[in-house]
Structures are given as structure tokens and as C-alpha cells.
Amino acid sequence: MVAIFRNFSTARSSVQYIPRRLSLYAADRDLRRLDGNSFPFFDERKQLESRLVSLLDGCDGLVQLKQVHARVYRKGLEQCCYVLAKLVRTLNELGVPVDSYQRLVFRQVRCPNPFLYTALIRGYSVQGPFRESIGLYTSMRKEGVDPVSFTFTALLKACGAALDLNLGRQVHAQTMLIGGFCSDLYVGNTLIGMYVSCCDLGSGRKVFDEMLHRDVISWTTLIVAYTKTGDMVSAGDLFDGLPVKDMVAWTAMVTGFAQNAKPREALQFFKRMQDAGVETDEVTLAGVISACAQLGVAKYAKWVQDVAEKSGLGPTDNVVVGSAMVDMYSKCGNIEDAYLIFKGMKERNVYTYSSMILGFAIHGLAQAAMQLFNEMVETETKPNKVTFIGVLAACSHVGMVDQGKRVFSLMEKHYGVVPDGDHYACMIDLLGRAGHLNEALKLTETMPVKPHGGVWGALLGACRIHRNPDIAQIAASHLFELEPHAIGNYMVLCNIFASAGRWDDVSDVRKLMRGKGLKKNPGCSWFESKEGEIHEFFAGDTKHPRSSEINGVLEDLLQRLKGLGYQQILSSVAYDVSEDVKKGILMAHSEKLALAFGLLDSSANRPIRIMKNLRICEDCHSFMCGVSHIIGREIIVRDNVRFHHFNGGTCSCGNFW
């Protein structure tokens, strides 16, 4: 593929490339120019052409389109590139495969003009095979037909879709070589897009910097490129310099923050956007809702639903907003509201179903998830890879090993979704949680794709549940290579060694962490008060104004639980200290502080909702179970992985998390 365009720089002046087709095309063009409007025949023909084009415009199905095509023939316009280019464009829009119809139309034309060529090139650039676009461009040039600017936008799009940077560079060179196309605004913008798609942000930036004229699209293309690499600072700098900001540019920033796990910044930006009087549409809202989902706070969920309803973009009628809200409510711990939104939606797509299935999964409602999946496959909505992650996760969280294995084996055969590393991670999780650690290890070592951090992490997590320090060491050695800075992995291994009383190993891991300059993430829980304020608690925290009341509540709960036979689980402390110190550490865990505050603050009969940044420990889990029994109220804890619904002394996770 080196320099496929080598010969074309001189194509226009080279006799060998100006054969029959060009002369025919030129003759046709000249004839029409000479004809002008002086002949009544020409006017008639023009009218006929326009009528056929508007007929094509109105076609919304292949049957209609074929009828119009037959009419084109009957009227003797089967060589008219103006009408045929429109026909090809309409076929492209309908998603008809280029080779099945458009190419046939094209072959019957003796001298295709640049627009007909471009229409076909565009077809390939959208649906592939992308390289066919280049092939067509090559023959176009061989025939001496000059490209137009949107020939290049189509070609560049194909290069971007094919992720072929080399080819993109060659097309870029062509735009400069054959006559100033690179100064066309559309071509410039598409060039930036091509470089960005091919992961060459530097070249995209260079095109942007050298453009004579830019518009808001040039800026936004680059802003999005920065947000996708996680560089929100550069994105923000560009945005600040953008002279006229439109809704799309604002949305790119809001969504960028949400996608980079900065939900508070996303909401702040959205508020700025509203203050600037910029309109909101479903895409903006999708980003805002995703930010609210990450915060997991009921107050924000209600607020954003209000905003959506007021903009006429409520979840009932808008599938994008609705799907995002299903996810948001389930991540706010409110699976009932998530399901209400889901049921109320007029249209549901793969995002809607996947969000709901994942919602059921993280709330431990495996049967509901399976049932919904079965309902889904009876609709026309095809499950995708995320849907299967939801289904497998649901099985995993309740130990439905056989069901999970069955789904996994049918994924590719029945639904055409090839299992990737993520799906294998789910399977390792499923087997490992259920205690089949050797089988899980074997699958990890024999899986057809290279296991990533998620796979070894699932195995390590299973070793923690089933206290297997030996397999844990194997998993951890891979993890420390793949994710050397992920503190959680080191902590899990510490905990596994601590539970086994292997304090020398604990100390080795701590040394390893210190050597890499890693520090444990402090445990943090938060609770939303009646007034919608967020109260944050760290482990061992005494800074809260009601700290002494909180301790009083905890002491009282502890005594009452002890009366029912509760014993503190000292192995949850990964420090080699005395029993009394361990007991003290356990009672100061952040989720216990949040629970006590929740009891002081919230209204009776309402569930107490606590959020936590780390996984809940065994002692807190057991404590929460007991408290839910004593107080007769539901306690919902969202840890970094899933939700626990504590009710009447048991948890929805079945002590299996």
C-alpha cells in the first residue's frame, strides 16, 4: 500500500489517463453548457430530472425506490448522473449493501461524473469495506475524472473508520496535491476527525492550527478528541478559546466530564450551560444523567428528572433519556423506580434492556434479570456484549453456575456475540465465587484471549471469599504486573494473608506497596440527609458535629446485637494488633458511622441508604444484617461493586459478595 497514489499527481496532464470516459464526460458537459436553455427540450429534461430526484427524496423503502428506478429507465434517463447519484445516496441511506445494488447502477453508466463516483465512495465509507472507497477513487482518477471536495470527506471518513493512518496520510497528501482541497472547511474538519479516529491527536491538532478558517465544528472535533484521551484540561482550554459556543460544544464538555468520572464537574458545567441560555437536548441530558448516576444521590436524580420533563424530554417518550434514567435510578439504589421508568417507556432498545438487566444484577435480583433477558430475546432487540455482561453478572452474584454456563455457551452460537476478555472475567467470577477455584484458574490459563486485569482480579476476589492464599498469590503476581498502581489489589491480598494469619506475607505486601509509593485509599461512606445534604464519614472519623451522639447510637446497637449472639469478626482487620484494638477499628468503620447518623437523621419507616467507596467488610455486613433486624427497617448499602439490601436480619446478596 506504499504510495498508491504515486502516479496520479500528473494524471490530469497525462494522455494515458484521458481516454474515452473523460472525453465522453467532457462532451456531455460541454453539450449541456452549449445547449443552455435555448432548447425547449432541455428545459423539459431538467424538469423531469428534478421531479425524479424529489420522488427519490420521498422514498422510505426499497420497493418504492425500485419503482422510481424503473421510471428513470422508462424516461430514458438511465445515463443521467444527477438522478443516479441521488439514487445511490438514497440506497446508502436505506442501508442497502453497496455491492448489491449501487454498484450495479454504477456499472451501467458509461461515463460516471464525480458526483456519482462520490456517492458510491460514500456508501463504502459508511458501511465498508472501507478500502473499496480508495479503489474507486483510484479508478476515478485513472479515468481522468476530477474529484470534488466531498469525494475527500468520504475518503477520509473511510480511512478513519478503517483506522488506517497511512492511507489517511496519503489522502491528506492528495488533497494538497491536486488543487487546494485542503483549504476547504469541510475537508479540514474531516481531516481532523480522521487523525483523531486513527489516534494521531498531534496531527489533528496540527491541521487545526494551520487551518485558515475554522468553525465551531473544527473546535468541537478537537475538544472531543481531548476528552476521549482523558485530557480535560486541554479540552477546557480549547473550549474557553472557542469564540461562539453552541449546544454541541457545551455537550461535548459536559459528557467529557461524565465519561472521565468527574460527575460534579459535569453538573457544574451543565449549570453554566443553562445560565448561558443554551438549549438542552437528549444528548446533553444523557451526559447529565450519567453524572447523576455516578453520584448515586436521590436528590440529583429527582432534580434531573424535573429538568428533563420541563424540556419535554421525559423518560416515557425519549428512549435515550429513559435508558439513562433506568441506569441512574438503579445506581441510586432505587431499583423500584428504575423498573417503573422501564415499564413506562414507549420504546426500548438494547441500552434500555441492558441497563435494566445490569440494574437487577447489581441489586442481586438474578431471577428478574434472567426473566427480562428472556423477554428481550423475544423482541426484535438484539442483545450485545454489555447485555451478556449483565446476565452473567446476575448469575454470578447469586451463584447460578449452571445457568451462567449455559448463557455463556449460547452467546456466540445463538446471538452472534463473541465472548471477549470481559465475558471471561464474568465467568471466572461466576466459577470463583461459587467456590470452583481450580476450575476458574484453569479457565484463566486456557482462555482464547489474553486475560486482562479484570480476569485475574475476579480470581483474586474469589480467593478472598474462599480464603485461598495460594491461588491468590498466582492471581496477584499477574495483577501486580498488569496494574502496578491499583492499590485495591494489594489490599485484597493483604486481607487474604491476614485472614490466614500469615502476617509475614502481609508485611511483605505492605513493603511492596511502600516501595512503589502506594498508600491505602481511606474508607469513606456518605449519607444524604432529609434536607438533601451529603454527610461524609471516613474510617475513625470524629469530626462530625454529632460525633458523640453517633458513638452513643453505635454503642447501644453493639450491646443489643451482642445480646442476640453477634460477635465481631476480627479477621476483617488486616493489621497484626491486639483484639481490643481490632474491636475499636471495626466499630469506627465509615459505613457504621454513616448508619448511626442515618438513624439519628432520617424519618422512620424509610430505608436508610448508605454509599461507600470501598467494598463492605464482613464485620460491617454482619452488623448491618443484625441492625436491620433490630430496627425493623431496610438498610441499603452501595459499595464499590454492588448494592446490599439488608432486611429483617438478612441481605439480598445472600452473604455472597
Next chain:
DNA sequence: GTAGGGTTAG
């Protein structure tokens, strides 16, 4: 002909 989207397991 060019820009922004919601769901991802440990």
C-alpha cells in the same frame, strides 16, 4: 459532505 450519546465485570 464535517462536531456531542445512554449500558461494562474484579
